[in-house]
Amino acid sequence: MDSTDHGGGEEVISNKQVFLADYVSGFPEESNLYLTTSSIKLKVPEDQSGKDAVLLKNLYLSCDPFMRGRMQRDLPPDRPELSSYSLGSPIVGFGVGRVVDSRHSDFKKGDLVWGSTIGWEEYSLIPNPEDLFKINHTDDIPLSYYTGILGMPGMTAYFCFFDIGSPKEGDRVYVSAASGAIGQLVGQFAKLIGCYVVGSAGSKEKVELLKTKFGYDDAFNYKEEHDLDAALKRCFPEGIDIYFDNVGGKMLDAVLVNMRLHGRIAVCGMISQYNLEQPESVQNLSAVFYKQIRMEGFAVYEHYHRYSKFLDFVLPCIKEGKIVYVEDITEGLERGPAALVGLFSGRNVGKQVVKVAQE
Amino acid sequence: MDSTDHGGGEEVISNKQVFLADYVSGFPEESNLYLTTSSIKLKVPEDQSGKDAVLLKNLYLSCDPFMRGRMQRDLPPDRPELSSYSLGSPIVGFGVGRVVDSRHSDFKKGDLVWGSTIGWEEYSLIPNPEDLFKINHTDDIPLSYYTGILGMPGMTAYFCFFDIGSPKEGDRVYVSAASGAIGQLVGQFAKLIGCYVVGSAGSKEKVELLKTKFGYDDAFNYKEEHDLDAALKRCFPEGIDIYFDNVGGKMLDAVLVNMRLHGRIAVCGMISQYNLEQPESVQNLSAVFYKQIRMEGFAVYEHYHRYSKFLDFVLPCIKEGKIVYVEDITEGLERGPAALVGLFSGRNVGKQVVKVAQE
Numbered sequence: 001m002d003s004t005d006h007g008g009g010e011e012v013i014s015n016k017q018v019f020l021a022d023y024v025s026g027f028p029e030e031s032n033l034y035l036t037t038s039s040i041k042l043k044v045p046e047d048q049s050g051k052d053a054v055l056l057k058n059l060y061l062s063c064d065p066f067m068r069g070r071m072q073r074d075l076p077p078d079r080p081e082l083s084s085y086s087l088g089s090p091i092v093g094f095g096v097g098r099v100v101d102s103r104h105s106d107f108k109k110g111d112l113v114w115g116s117t118i119g120w121e122e123y124s125l126i127p128n129p130e131d132l133f134k135i136n137h138t139d140d141i142p143l144s145y146y147t148g149i150l151g152m153p154g155m156t157a158y159f160c161f162f163d164i165g166s167p168k169e170g171d172r173v174y175v176s177a178a179s180g181a182i183g184q185l186v187g188q189f190a191k192l193i194g195c196y197v198v199g200s201a202g203s204k205e206k207v208e209l210l211k212t213k214f215g216y217d218d219a220f221n222y223k224e225e226h227d228l229d230a231a232l233k234r235c236f237p238e239g240i241d242i243y244f245d246n247v248g249g250k251m252l253d254a255v256l257v258n259m260r261l262h263g264r265i266a267v268c269g270m271i272s273q274y275n276l277e278q279p280e281s282v283q284n285l286s287a288v289f290y291k292q293i294r295m296e297g298f299a300v301y302e303h304y305h306r307y308s309k310f311l312d313f314v315l316p317c318i319k320e321g322k323i324v325y326v327e328d329i330t331e332g333l334e335r336g337p338a339a340l341v342g343l344f345s346g347r348n349v350g351k352q353v354v355k356v357a358q359e
Numbered sequence: 360m361d362s363t364d365h366g367g368g369e370e371v372i373s374n375k376q377v378f379l380a381d382y383v384s385g386f387p388e389e390s391n392l393y394l395t396t397s398s399i400k401l402k403v404p405e406d407q408s409g410k411d412a413v414l415l416k417n418l419y420l421s422c423d424p425f426m427r428g429r430m431q432r433d434l435p436p437d438r439p440e441l442s443s444y445s446l447g448s449p450i451v452g453f454g455v456g457r458v459v460d461s462r463h464s465d466f467k468k469g470d471l472v473w474g475s476t477i478g479w480e481e482y483s484l485i486p487n488p489e490d491l492f493k494i495n496h497t498d499d500i501p502l503s504y505y506t507g508i509l510g511m512p513g514m515t516a517y518f519c520f521f522d523i524g525s526p527k528e529g530d531r532v533y534v535s536a537a538s539g540a541i542g543q544l545v546g547q548f549a550k551l552i553g554c555y556v557v558g559s560a561g562s563k564e565k566v567e568l569l570k571t572k573f574g575y576d577d578a579f580n581y582k583e584e585h586d587l588d589a590a591l592k593r594c595f596p597e598g599i600d601i602y603f604d605n606v607g608g609k610m611l612d613a614v615l616v617n618m619r620l621h622g623r624i625a626v627c628g629m630i631s632q633y634n635l636e637q638p639e640s641v642q643n644l645s646a647v648f649y650k651q652i653r654m655e656g657f658a659v660y661e662h663y664h665r666y667s668k669f670l671d672f673v674l675p676c677i678k679e680g681k682i683v684y685v686e687d688i689t690e691g692l693e694r695g696p697a698a699l700v701g702l703f704s705g706r707n708v709g710k711q712v713v714k715v716a717q718e
């Protein structure tokens with residue numbers, strides 16, 4: 001880190017940043033992103049531009065599938081948090097940081113925070129810190145968890161599963177992308193209330209993790225199944241009550257015919273579709289009618305006001321060892337692009353995080 | 360009607376019946392059904408076979424899209440009311456009849472009833488009359504209404520629209536097959552609570568009916584629209600809050616991209632798919648995720664216990680002229696097969712009923 005004191009006591013230091021090189025179609029590649037270095041004053045600007053802003057030192061950045069969407073050109077403007085990235089500023093996403101300077105009355109230097117508008121850079125100026133969540137840090141909880149189990153993916157798993165899935169003891173639950181940031185939690189939540197839980201993932205290692213670490217009753221490697229319908233029938237001879245969908249596409253189509261009467265499909269994501277020019281078609285949607293299935297899409301940002309309720313549930317679970325969380329932590333912002341792109345080939349094992357700085 | 364008295368006081372008369380000639384694939388044709396005449400004693404058998412049974416003189420038979428399903432071979436046995444028709448007995452469906460004889464304590468000669476297991480014949484022996492609904496008949500209500508607005512289609516329109524659609528004033532509602540037995544009611548229910556309602560149908564005459572008779576704000580003939588997406592965008596420039604789906608397939612696919620955030624799709628039927636060997640594929644299912652759409656299938660038989668609640672609502676509406684109902688009544692059982700098959704080419708205007716006998 002280069003630093004220069006410009007006489008006025010304001011330290012100027014270098015700030016590595018990750019930019020999008022150009023808008024992406026198809027699978028993103030590492031070359032779609034590039035690293036550059038600018039400089040930044042370690043102080044919130046004193047003029048109007050810094051009013052109510054905070055300056056963060058970024059510690060962890062989160063790699064999330066929805067970021068693929070934002071790499072696309074000309075997204076509809078109705079959901080700003082999912083709009084196209086600007087090519088003129090670093091990409092943004094979820095992350096954890098420490099307040100270095102603040103002109104906002106709710107934040108002071110040293111505060112730890114997490115939020116959804118953290119730049120992929122070493123330091124970020126946050127003009128609207130109202131959207132940040134303060135972290136009440138204790139030493140027994142890794143800070144990186146606030147990009148995962150204690151952040152957006154945790155809330156997503158919890159509210160999407162319980163609100164849409166309406167699970168009850170004995171329900172047969174199927175989770176796709178089951179070892180990922182969200183899936184690993186859904187399986188554990190389902191086991192906590194006495195469901196029968198099967199997950200799928202894309203490697204032998206992940207399938208092992210599902211069974212040995214996360215307590216899934218059964219698991220399969222979808223890449224090794226020629227016939228998804230047969231795989232589901234093998235795991236669920238009596239059908240599926242709840243499908244927690246992270247992938248969409250062909251898997252969803254195969255699940256539809258294996259749902260039970262009044263089954264619920266909680267649509268949390270459709271990662272298999274994000275890189276396709278044309279979405280895969282679904283043939284079996286009439287099952288929704290024949291089996292009175294309820295299918296519903298979920299957006300976590302609508303549930304942020306319930307964060308403390310979620311923490312009240314999940315923090316004791318972590319401390320008592322009832323819930324575990326597996327992270328795949330990449331060290332260094334310069335390795336961030338590879339980590340982010342790796343999500344879409346399933347390279348990560350567990351929640352993919354980029355560690356930017358040592359706490 | 361031929362009648363013979365066999366001495367014992369038991370009148371034996373002829374009983375015209377409609378049988379399925381063979382299981383159907385593709386669109387059903389009139390030749391898939393045939394009329395035959397057997398004879399029947401106008402008395403419930405006195406042996407074990409007649410225990411608790413009633414004998415009905417059938418007055419009205421209902422033509423319903425789900426009957427196409429039952430014309431298929433080897434349907435899964437999990438839903439008996441939707442199982443394959445037997446070739447050895449008349450087809451069955453909803454209908455209205457008068458009790459001619461009864462060995463069940465709840466029914467006496469002269470009672471009017473409607474139910475879902477009425478044979479397509481002049482007289483039906485009903486071994487389990489517990490499933491019949493008694494009709495409290497008043498002269499200002501046509502008896503045929505108990506195959507429509509006051510029967511299964513009425514309950515379907517009401518509970519499917521209100522339970523799954525969760526409508527509120529100002530919601531933008533789209534109904535397909537909008538002039539049919541169910542659609543015409545959904546549009547009127549939606550108008551009653553202050554929704555903006557658009558319907559589609561398959562002829563100029565039906566479109567006129569939607570606008571002039573049922574109070575739809577707008578309507579279009581789907582057969583004249585080359586681009587369903589464009590038609591929907593024209594009618595709903597700000598998108599659709601509730602889609603009441605009677606047809607499925609391509610229409611559902613076009614609707615998905617025109618739904619608003621948190622839209623609801625009440626899947627009441629998918630008539631466009633019933634005659635296809637391969638279902639049409641749906642491309643736009645990812646909208647469920649992006650727009651947090653709730654989509655749910657409906658089965659009316661689960662709501663029969665709420666029938667009196669429904670009547671409490673709908674009978675005053677009819678008497679006060681707030682709700683109208685259009686029926687397409689075919690006279691004579693021998694014309695029943697053509698009427699039933701005509702449903703699938705949209706030949707009927709309004710609820711298709713077959714009048715078997717004069718009350």
